[in-house]
Structure formats: C-alpha cells, structure tokens
Amino acid sequence: MDARRQTNGKPLDDDFPAFYAERSRGLLLFFARRTFDAESAFDLTAETFAQALSSKRHYRGTTDEEAAAWLYGIARHVLLRFFRKGKAERRALALLGVELPTVTEDQIERIEQLADLEVLRLDMADALKDLNEDQRHALELRVVRELSYAEVAMQLEISEESARARVSRGLRALAERFDRSTFQEEAP
C-alpha cells in the first residue's frame, strides 16, 4: 500500500476498517514490546484506537502516513499513562461503550511470539543491570519470572500499587533506552 495514500482527512471515519486492519497489529506489538505483557498490550491498543476515534475531529492530516503518526502520538500518551499508573485505562473505551473481546491463552502466546518477547526478555535481563535495585528486582519478578502483580507485591512485601509503580517506572526507564533503537523503527 502507498504510505502516502490520500485519505481525505478521514482515515478514522469512512476508512476506519482499512486503517485499523493496516495499523492494529503493529500497534499491538509496539505495546507488547514495551509492556512485556500481551494482555496489557491488547488493552492499550484498544484504548488508543478508542481515543483516536473519540478525538478524530482534531485530526488534520491527509495521508495514511500522517494518520499513523497521529495514532502513534496518542499511543505514546497512552503508554506513558500506563507507566505512571501501572495499569491500562479504559476511559475512551467506556465512553464509546466498547466491551473488550476476550483474549485467549493461545492468542496471548501468539502475541508474545509475534513480539519476540522471549528474545526481548533475555535482552532485558542484561539491561536491568543499569536500573536501581528496587526497580530491577520488581522487573525481574514481573517480566522475567512472569509473576502476577499480586505475587510481586507479596515477594517484595509492599502493596500491589507500589509493585505496579516500581514495575512501571522500571519499564519506562527501559523504554526510554529502547526508544533509541526499536521505538523509532516501529513508530512512524
């Protein structure tokens, strides 16, 4: 597809199904590679598209490329808030009245496979060395050992909210580092 295809400024109106089909998978993997969590990645993808639909009147671009850049701009905000709060918001989804479909175990595995999370986890183990001890320990439990937040909280003897905050801050620190390479490759 021509990346500069004219969309008449309405990629999220008349052309939404095509735009979604074109961009949803890439966006899902974009989130998966930064959260190391397929379910969170799915939630973030859904919220990003919902926010895009809710604020589409502000979009002023005319090409697919510009629409994708706009979408990823929203995605970065959504991701930043996820890092801050430790959980995905569903505000725009609620406004639209969209119920999230169930993501089955085999689909979670497929997302992890597509996102190369196994490889990234190995890379992360090395990158963790530069984080502070609290964040490193939290990320090791959550991302490398794949424990739930409740289990991480129990292990660290802190509240689950604090566990989420530590993991989020650690992920954000790593994401900033990864931005120099993978982030810019994927995000237009």
Place this chain on the structure above:
Amino acid sequence: MSTEPDDLPSLTALGERLAEASSKRRESLTGRSARPAFFALLILATLVGLGFTAPGKAVTSALSDLVGGDVGGPPTQPSQVGAFDPASDQIVLAAGETADGSPFEIVAFRSERQIVAGDEGAVCVNIEFFAVRSGSEGSCYSGELRYGGVCCAGLTVSDRGSAVPRVEGEVRPGIARVAVTYVTTGGEEQTTDALIGMITPEFAKRLEVDNPSGKFIASIPDLAVSDDSFSADRPRFPQGPSHPIDISVFNEAGELVETETIRPAIHFERKAQGLENKRKRFDTFRGECRIEDAIRRDNPQCEELLPPSLPLDSENGREPQHSDQRTAQLDRRDLP
C-alpha cells in the same frame, strides 16, 4: 488492507466493535446537532438559580447542618494529603455521612508542592473521616480535567473511616449528579446518588486555583460480594463485587454524559491485595510505634520496624503519595 491471517481473532473483533461504536456515536451526535444552544442557556439558568437564589442557599445550608463543618468554612480538623502541605485556606466543599453513620467532610486546599517540575502547585481534595484517626483519603492534582465527567473512580473497602463499601472519584466542573448502581446481597439492583463536593468558582477564587474540580462519594451498603476461595481467608477483603457497579454521570441539564463500570475481580482483586498488604504493615506498627514515627525515623525503635522496601520521600522524610490517586492527576495534562 492487511493480508495477515486472522490468528488474532480478538484483535479483529475489537476492530469491528470499535467501528460499530464509532458509527453509532456519529449518528447520535448528528441527531443532537440542533440542541447545543438550547442546553447552553439551560445550564446557565440552572447555575444562576442554584448559586444566587434563596432556595439555592437553603439547600447548601441544609447539607452542612447534617454533620461536620459548614460548607465553605474550615474543616473540623486540619486536612493534609501526604507531603502536600496546605498553602491556602482549607474549605469544606460538602459534608455527609456514610450508611453506617460515619461522618465525613470533603475538604479542598491548594498546595505549593509540585507534582511535576514546573507546575504551579497542586489542588488537593480530601475526604476526611474526622471522627477517626487517620481517616483521610485524598488526592492532589494539577492541570485541568478535560476528558470525561468523572476520573479515577474506584471501590473502597476499609475499616478506617467507614466499614461500608464506598465508591469514590473525582468529578469535572459542570457535573451535577453521579448515580451509582449496584446489586445488593438480596439480588436487587440499587441506585444511590453520590454526594458531590465541588470547588465552585467562589471557592476557586478563595483557593486561588485555576483548574477546579470536585470529588464524589457514594456509600453502598449491603453490596453483594463474591464468595469464592479467594475471599474465604479474607473476610474483610473479599475478591470483589459479584456484579458490576455502574456509575452514571449527569450534567446540570440532566443529560447523561458518561458511564463507567467497576467490574468484579479485575478491579477489586488487585485493590483487595493492596489493602491487605497495607493492613499488614499497619498491624506491624500497632501499639508500639506510629507509622509516621517510623517513616520520619524519629524513633530508633520504630525505625527497626520499618520495612526496607518502604520508599521514602527524600525531601521531607514523609511517606510519598505513590498511589494512583496522585499520578492519576497527571493524566489531565497530557491528553491528546
């Protein structure tokens, strides 16, 4: 169009649902296109009526007569949110009591503490259960809530303040009613209106804040909770409501502007775990040290009890506000 095989049917289903919802919303907005001017006038009339007429004032006075301090006056006891020291008057926005008779005040003040560097300070809105020690729940924010009618709504079950479950959150100016619908243990659907404490333009002027908002609280007694194995060992912290809790938000014109849902398990399982961890921590200190003593390291005996993982605010030695209540406010600044 993508030619990828449909190995992620959930992603496909999501796209269909989004497209359908967007289409419905577009039709709905098109149908209402002739009405905004009328409703703008109606809102103005409602505000004038409530703010300046004698009946409007009477409603405010009656509310404050129930319990606690006067609306617009100082709180029964000073309010604070963590390390956010008040830098203004403290104003009671509303006062009420929960279903078990626990009195509370919704209190607002301005703090000069910055949530992020470069901020002009923060606005703090607290729910103060002034009859009990440490019965304060609050949050501070900066920036403007521009998105949706309510923010950060959540279900709280705590033995501090009131033992009755309650739904709390923040509201945007212009919101007149927040209705909370839940299912009781008898299986009946119950709807209750939340009490809203709003920073009115008058209060905003007194507090010298540019981005006023409010807070709502709804006491929901007899909430039906799940009784699975998770909750068996945690009678005070069950897994969560057995049915979704719906929050409906209305503006002054009586229009429904937003709905939110607190879902069983997903929301509350995590919340319950956090509460239980917090309770364990308080149990450790009970009877020997106050948690504040330990955190401030005033008492060496208490310091020994301080969990090594408990984060400290290096600036003033107080426990930092690391709950989502604080960080949630940051969201208001950077919405696309």
